[in-house]
Amino acid sequence: xxxxxxxxxxxxxxxxxxxxxxxxxxxxxxxxxxxxxxxxxxxxxxxxxxxxxxxxxxxxxxxxxxxxxxxxxxxxxxxxxxxxxxxxxxxxxxxxxxxxxxxxxxxxxxxxxxxxxxxxxxxxxxxxxxxx
Numbered sequence: 825x826x827x828x829x830x831x832x833x834x835x836x837x838x839x840x841x842x843x844x845x846x847x848x849x850x851x852x853x854x855x856x857x858x859x860x861x862x863x864x865x866x867x868x869x870x871x872x873x874x875x876x877x878x879x880x881x882x883x884x885x886x887x888x889x890x891x892x893x894x895x896x897x898x899x900x901x902x903x904x905x906x907x908x909x910x911x912x913x914x915x916x917x918x919x920x921x922x923x924x925x926x927x928x929x930x931x932x933x934x935x936x937x938x939x940x941x942x943x944x945x946x947x948x949x950x951x952x953x954x955x956x
Contacts, residue, residue, distance in 0.1 A: 827913055827932035828868050832954035834861045835936075843941050843950040847926075864954060866915065866932065873910060 837858075844854045862879035875886045888894065890910040896919075897903050905920040917928040926943040937954040 825868070825913070826934060827937075828866055830932075830956055831863050831865050832932075832937040832956055833863045835953045835955045837950065837952045839948055839950040840941070840952060842948045843926075843943070843946065846943060846946045846948065847923075864937070866930075873908065873915075 841854055841858060844857060849857070860879045860881075862877050864878075865876045867874045867876065872887055872889050874888075877884045877886075886896070886908075888906075888908040890908060893905055893907040895903050896906040902921065907918045907920075909916045909918075913932045915930040915932070917930065919926045919928070924943055924945040926941065929940040929942075931938045931940070935956050939952040939954075941950040941952070942948075
């Protein structure tokens, strides 16, 4: 697990705006989100993992155990059921809310992190790429 503790910096994306439109965000919020160039790090602490994401809004830490669902609140407004599953260098993040399920598959490599984004009611796929 050589990717643990590495800092991955946003590089590029494909069709992320399509995903944001699908989830119903207004155009001004989409434009704002497309400007963020976050960094992300995955850390293992005992049986738990922690993701640390830093962008212009500050730092967000998410602590989870592989395969254990938990409730997560987004922007203090929306509560969703979240499950992260770690399998080797792949972390699959499933988000369930009343409108459907979205999946964020993070594939960690020595020099790149590829995030594949899909949703059960969306026929598109989005990608986000990060570099070490």
